[in-house]
Amino acid sequence: MANEILEDQIGGEYKYGFVTDIEADNAPKGLNEDIIRFISKKKNEPEWMLEYRLKAFRYWLTLEEPHWAHVSYTKPNFQDIIYYSAPKPKVQLNSLDEVDPELLKTFEKLGISIEEQKRLSGVESRIAVDIVMDSVSVKTTFKETLSEKGIIFCSFGEAVQEHPELIKKYMGSVVPYTDNFYAALNSAVFTDGSFCYIPKGVRCPMELSTYFRINASGTGQFERTLIIADEGGYVSYLEGCTAPMRDENQLHAAVVEIVTHKNAEVKYSTVQNWYPGDKEGKGGIFNFVTKRGICLEDNSKISWTQVETGSAVTWKYPSVILKGDNSVGEFYSVAVTNNYQQADTGTKMMHLGKNTRSTIISKGISAGFSNNSYRGLVRIAKGASNARNFSQCDSLLMGDKCGAHTFPYIEIKDKSAVVEHEATTSKIGEDQLFYCKQRGIDNEKAIGLIVNGYCKEVLNKLPMEFAVEAQKLLAVSLEGSVG
Amino acid sequence: MLSIKNLHASIGGKEILKGINLEVKAGEVHAIMGPNGSGKSTLSAVLAGREDYEVTEGSITFNGKNLLELSPEDRAREGIFLAFQYPIEIPGVSNVNFLKTALNEIRAYKGLEPMEAKDFLARLKEKQKLVELDGKLANRSVNEGFSGGEKKRNEIFQMAMLDPCLAILDETDSGLDIDALRIVAGGVNKLKSKDNATIVITHYQRLLDYIVPDVVHVLFNGKIVKSGPKELALELEEKGYDFIKEEVGA
Numbered sequence A: 001m002a003n004e005i006l007e008d009q010i011g012g013e014y015k016y017g018f019v020t021d022i023e024a025d026n027a028p029k030g031l032n033e034d035i036i037r038f039i040s041k042k043k044n045e046p047e048w049m050l051e052y053r054l055k056a057f058r059y060w061l062t063l064e065e066p067h068w069a070h071v072s073y074t075k076p077n078f079q080d081i082i083y084y085s086a087p088k089p090k091v092q093l094n095s096l097d098e099v100d101p102e103l104l105k106t107f108e109k110l111g112i113s114i115e116e117q118k119r120l121s122g123v124e125s126r127i128a129v130d131i132v133m134d135s136v137s138v139k140t141t142f143k144e145t146l147s148e149k150g151i152i153f154c155s156f157g158e159a160v161q162e163h164p165e166l167i168k169k170y171m172g173s174v175v176p177y178t179d180n181f182y183a184a185l186n187s188a189v190f191t192d193g194s195f196c197y198i199p200k201g202v203r204c205p206m207e208l209s210t211y212f213r214i215n216a217s218g219t220g221q222f223e224r225t226l227i228i229a230d231e232g233g234y235v236s237y238l239e240g241c242t243a244p245m246r247d248e249n250q251l252h253a254a255v256v257e258i259v260t261h262k263n264a265e266v267k268y269s270t271v272q273n274w275y276p277g278d279k280e281g282k283g284g285i286f287n288f289v290t291k292r293g294i295c296l297e298d299n300s301k302i303s304w305t306q307v308e309t310g311s312a313v314t315w316k317y318p319s320v321i322l323k324g325d326n327s328v329g330e331f332y333s334v335a336v337t338n339n340y341q342q343a344d345t346g347t348k349m350m351h352l353g354k355n356t357r358s359t360i361i362s363k364g365i366s367a368g369f370s371n372n373s374y375r376g377l378v379r380i381a382k383g384a385s386n387a388r389n390f391s392q393c394d395s396l397l398m399g400d401k402c403g404a405h406t407f408p409y410i411e412i413k414d415k416s417a418v419v420e421h422e423a424t425t426s427k428i429g430e431d432q433l434f435y436c437k438q439r440g441i442d443n444e445k446a447i448g449l450i451v452n453g454y455c456k457e458v459l460n461k462l463p464m465e466f467a468v469e470a471q472k473l474l475a476v477s478l479e480g481s482v483g
Numbered sequence B: 001m002l003s004i005k006n007l008h009a010s011i012g013g014k015e016i017l018k019g020i021n022l023e024v025k026a027g028e029v030h031a032i033m034g035p036n037g038s039g040k041s042t043l044s045a046v047l048a049g050r051e052d053y054e055v056t057e058g059s060i061t062f063n064g065k066n067l068l069e070l071s072p073e074d075r076a077r078e079g080i081f082l083a084f085q086y087p088i089e090i091p092g093v094s095n096v097n098f099l100k101t102a103l104n105e106i107r108a109y110k111g112l113e114p115m116e117a118k119d120f121l122a123r124l125k126e127k128q129k130l131v132e133l134d135g136k137l138a139n140r141s142v143n144e145g146f147s148g149g150e151k152k153r154n155e156i157f158q159m160a161m162l163d164p165c166l167a168i169l170d171e172t173d174s175g176l177d178i179d180a181l182r183i184v185a186g187g188v189n190k191l192k193s194k195d196n197a198t199i200v201i202t203h204y205q206r207l208l209d210y211i212v213p214d215v216v217h218v219l220f221n222g223k224i225v226k227s228g229p230k231e232l233a234l235e236l237e238e239k240g241y242d243f244i245k246e247e248v249g250a
Helices: A001-011 A034-043 A048-059 A101-109 A112-121 A143-148 A156-162 A162-169 A180-188 A430-438 A443-456 A464-477 B040-048 B073-076 B095-109 B117-130 B135-139 B148-162 B180-192 B203-208 B231-239 B242-247
Strands: A024-026 A085-087 A129-133 A136-140 A152-155 A192-200 A207-213 A223-229 A235-243 A251-253 A255-260 A267-272 A284-295 A301-308 A313-316 A319-322 A328-337 A342-351 A355-365 A371-380 A387-399 A404-412 A418-427 B001-011 B014-024 B029-033 B054-062 B080-083 B090-094 B164-168 B197-202 B216-222 B223-228
Touching: A024 A313, A034 A048, A034 A180, A048 A162, A048 A180, A101 A207, A143 A152, A143 B164, A152 A156, A156 A162, A156 A223, A156 B148, A162 A192, A162 A223, A180 A255, A180 A284, A192 A207, A192 A235, A207 B080, A223 A235, A223 A267, A255 A267, A255 B203, A267 A284, A267 A328, A267 A464, A284 A328, A301 A313, A301 A342, A301 A464, A319 A328, A319 A355, A328 A342, A328 A371, A328 A464, A342 A355, A342 A464, A355 A371, A355 A404, A355 A443, A371 A387, A387 A404, A387 A443, A404 A418, A430 A443, A430 B073, A443 A464, A443 B095, B001 B040, B014 B040, B014 B054, B014 B223, B029 B040, B029 B231, B040 B073, B040 B080, B040 B164, B040 B197, B040 B223, B073 B080, B080 B148, B090 B095, B095 B117, B095 B135, B095 B148, B117 B135, B135 B148, B148 B180, B164 B180, B180 B203, B197 B203, B203 B231, B216 B231, B216 B242, B223 B231, B223 B242, B231 B242
Parallel strands: A129 A207, A192 A223, A207 A235, A223 A255, A235 A267, A251 A284, A255 A284, A267 A301, A284 A313, A284 A319, A301 A328, A313 A342, A319 A342, A328 A355, A342 A371, A355 A387, A371 A404, A387 A418, B029 B197, B029 B216, B080 B164, B164 B197
Antiparallel strands: A024 A085, A129 A136, A152 A192, B001 B014, B001 B054, B216 B223
């Protein structure tokens, strides 16, 4: 049976558009300890890593899927998923010419032209890219340039081989496998992802970027990203994701961990554009992701910026644990849902250290029949004196069939805390649209203009290269949603 | 330029305009006056193409084209500009960006290339002076947090930037103090030429002291019941609208 499926996967021609037609080396469907051993063996992992996976798996078996999010969907059948799929032949690509042109094209859409980078080599503004397709990292650029500064930027699998001491020290230190259902699942079956280490006092001279793509049918993508900025280090990190259009729902359950030491700063920006399903709500990615950073030591800063336009169902709360004194956590988010998309997204800011500050700016846009929820937690622990938080959650509705919800939770255990929360809900008015039209601007352009204006505070936080594309993406995601 | 014949329009099944006839030629200024609920704002909304209104009868020709067949944005691109009675706020979108988009959309419609940045900036500066608009307002979000007077001035600034063929000023004087009124009217007068025309919709005669009309029309109960020279406005001011009601036997 398994063999048949395997053959079907490898031999079959993809029927759907926008699929990179690459032969894949797949694990059989299903999940059990043998599959985990299979993955670990494929990745040539040391014993301790296998042990970690198995512990996570055994723990996962005791868990129930979470139901508290404001989303509804058919529960994935975890035995019907392929947990490992590698483009075949599995060799490291030596030059960009070997990267699939389809991939490059998608890249350009995201505003990260690797061709461009080749030409611009030597110019200051560059982006180093790690590409993860399905279960493995296929290409990491600029590795040598970075290593001159002592920066490690490679695939997660490679880091396990080359830097086991760092992986052992940090992996699971922010998101332990006991954290939640999907974090446990990820810890058991994760296949690849990106690893980044910024050494003491180093400012990363270029944007680092990981581009994730789910390609093969019937697979899930479970990647891990681990970013560490040592004392005084700085890095700006970009993440982009896409998937082909398919009728089935595919599961994406990632874990991202960030650790900042004294005076270090990490900026993490995401433009998430997983396939959202068709207009009737068929297909699309289930995006169940755990992202968390810890400001481990004093005066450090972690900033999350996300533009979420994709996925059928999103369940995602990039969070910051503010452990070091004077540390800063930021969350800037634009989440767009259209047609039958559902998003339950927000953040958690956990203030433990003194004089810690956090800012939350969330902009939700709902159109069509979609549901868009903000869920946020601000927790000020006892002893976190003079902690401050400012939250602003705005919702924009387009049409009258969609929903916007806000679930802010605030827990304050220290009297010196100052916490502010503002929330607004507005509708793209016919009046605004008519005003634009009367000045000669058509419907689509007017919506783009209004929505980008509404999201300006967040888009301004994105690196230049991403901001322009994000603006276009917003307009495309909302095409035909009004009028 | 504009020819309205037997125009009937309704909203939600209720007829508001009941047979309007109006001819406007290039170089002319027409004033439309009338009591509350007479259909003044409906007329401007129908001309601009607001979808809430249904035209049930009659025709509108603008520069030889059937206006009723054109979308609101195409009407704007053909040169119709409506200065709104209540200008709309668009948070986060700068006035400059808004105007650049509008101007280039209109240019694209006419088959022209987008305006060069330096030409655009020069034009911006020049027109700002015309309505004595603070340079800071141009960079702020469209109408957001503007005072009533600033919003109206911004409408005339936009009009100056877009250089329309027919401008319709819908109660532009409402909410303006006398200084703002003078500035707004001054702007409108400076924009006047032999090639464009203006329709001034107003409640009060006071604006017409500054923008002197060639013809004054009185709109009552969905119809133009009286037209005459600029003196008609003074007569209305003096006698109130009741005398019209008596005259038309309403």
